[in-house]
Amino acid sequence: MARIEQKVRDLVSSDPEMRDAIDTVLERADDGDVRWVDVKGDITSGHWGRLIEKGVLVDGDEGFELADPEATRAGLEEASESSSSPSVSKSTVDTSDLGDSSWSTYDKMAGVVTVALFAAYGWKPLRDIIGNGMDLLLGPLTDILPFYAVVMVIALATGLYSTLLQANLMDMEKMGKYQERMKDIQRRQKEAREAGDDDALDAIQQEQMEAMGDQMGMFKEQFRPMVWIMFLTIPAFLWMYWAIGVGGNADAAYALEPVVLPLVGSVQWTEGVIGPMQAWIVWYFLCSMGFTQIIRKSLNIDMTPSTS
Template sequence: MSKVERKVRGLVAEDEEMRGAIETVLDNADDGEVKWVDVRDELTSGQWGRLIEKGVLVDGDAGFALADREGIEAGLESADESGGSGGSGSDAETPEETSWSKWDKLAGLVTVGFFVGYAWAPVRSVIAGAVDLVFGPLAEIVPFYVVIMVVALATGLYSTLLRAGIMDMEKMGQYQDRMKEIQQRRKEAKERDDQEALDRIQDEQMEAMGDQLGMFKEQFRPMVWIMFLTIPAFLWMYWVVGYRGSEAHYELGEIVVPIAGQPLAWTDPLLGPIQIWIVWYFLCSMAFTQIIQKSLNIQMSPTST
C-alpha cells in the first residue's frame, strides 16, 4: 500500500465528507493539476487545506498537482471496501528510510577493528599510544580521578553533539507515531469485533515491520561514531591502569571509596568484578552528559508529529 493510498483511507475514515471532496478534485484535475478556483464551490477551504496538509495535493506548475492519482483512487476503493468504518487506514506519516553514507560504513568498519584491541596487545598498544599524546601530559600533572573526569567530559560532549547532529528526532517520532496509531486502531477494531478491519491492520503491521529496522538504523548511526571516538579513549584507560595485571603506565595512587572504608587501588573490584576506574568513569560520564544536555538545551527524545 502506497503512502498516498494510506492517507486517503485515513482522511475518509476520519471524515466521510472528505470522500466527495477527493472525488471532486479528481474530476477537476486537468493534466494532473487542479486550482482552488475550479473547486471552491464544491469544497470548503478546510477540506482543501486538509488535502494539501496531508500531501494528497502537492505544488504543481499552474496550481496543485495530484501526488499519485492511482494511489488516491486505490485509497477511495479500499475505503469503500471497509464501509467507511473508523480506523480503516493509517493517517500517520511514513518516514523515509535512513541511508548510511560511505563514511558511516567506514567508521563502523574501523570501530569493529578497535574492538580487537581489547584482546590483542599490539593493537591496544598502538591505539593507546596515539591517545596518550593527548591525555598523557594531563596524567602527569593531575590525579588520575581528574583525568577520568576530563575523559568523561569529552566523551559526554561529543556523544551528545553527535546524537543531536546525526539522529533525526523528528523521523524517530514519525516511526513511533505510526506504530502507536496502528496499535490504537487495532484496539478499536477489537472492541468493535471487526475481523475485516483486524485483517487489514494485520497486513499493515507486517508492512510496518520495516519501520523497526529503520528505527534501529536511525539509532545506531550516531552510536557508530560515538564508539569510533570512545573505544580508543577506553583502551587508553585500560592501558594506563595495566590491563589484566600488567604494569600501570603512570603513577595512579589510591582512591578512598566511602563504602569500602579504606584506600583502594584503581584496579580493585567495586561492583562485582567491575573495577573502580570503570565505575568512576561511568558515573562521571552520566553526570556530565545530563549537564551538557541541559546546558545546551538539546532534546534527546523523539519529537512527536
C-alpha cells in the same frame, strides 16, 4: 491479487483524492499500459508516485502498466463499501516524510573502523599501539593532574561529544513519528478487535507488516550516533587499559596511587568494587553520568523523541 486490492484500499483510506487518481489511471490505461503524459494534468505527480511506490503501477513495455487492473477495480469497490459502513478510526499519523534512514559513506567507514578497534581489547599488541598513540595526547595531562582527574577530563569530553553527536545525528522528530505510528496501529488494532471488524483487522495487520520497515529505520536512527561515539571513545578506553594495566598479560604504563571512591574508600584502580566491575570503570561511569546530565541541562538538549 489480494495484495493489490489491499494496497488500493489503503491508499484510498489514507487519502480520499487517490480514488479519483486511480479511476483516471484505469480509464486511460490502454491494455493495461499507461504513461505519465496520458494522465498529466488530471492527477498530481505525488499520487502518480504513490501508485508506483505501492506497486499498483509497475514497469511496462511502454511506460507503466497496472499490476492487476481487476484487483485495482475490486480494491476501489471495497474501499467504497468500507467508507459507507461504520468501522474503526483511520490513522491520523502523517508518515509521508518518514522515508528511509540511510547512512552516509562516512558513517559506514566509521562503523568498520569501530569494529576493528574492538579487537584491541583482547589483543595486547594492538592495544599497546593505540595506547602509545593516545598517550601523545593524554600523557601531558598526567604530568599536571592526578590520574583520577584525567579520567574526569576524559569523562567530560566523552559526555560532551556524545550529547552533541546524538543531538545532531538523530532526528528526534522522526523518531517520535516512528513511535507514534506504532502506537496508532496498536490503538486501531484494539478498536478493530473490540468492534469485531475482521476486514479492518486484516488491513491493520497488513499495515503493521509494512510498518516493520519503520522499526529498522528507528534502529538505524538510534545506532548512527553510537557508531561515532564508539569511534571516538574506544581509543580513550584503550589508553586507560594501557595506562592502568587492564587485560591479560598487561603491565601498567603509569605507577598510580589508589583512588578514593564514594561509599567504598581507598581502592586500587584494578580492584573489583561492584562485582567484576573494577574501580577505574566505576569512577569513569560516575563522572560520565554526572557530566552528561549537566551538559544536557546546560545546552537544553532533550533526547526524548518528539511527537506532534
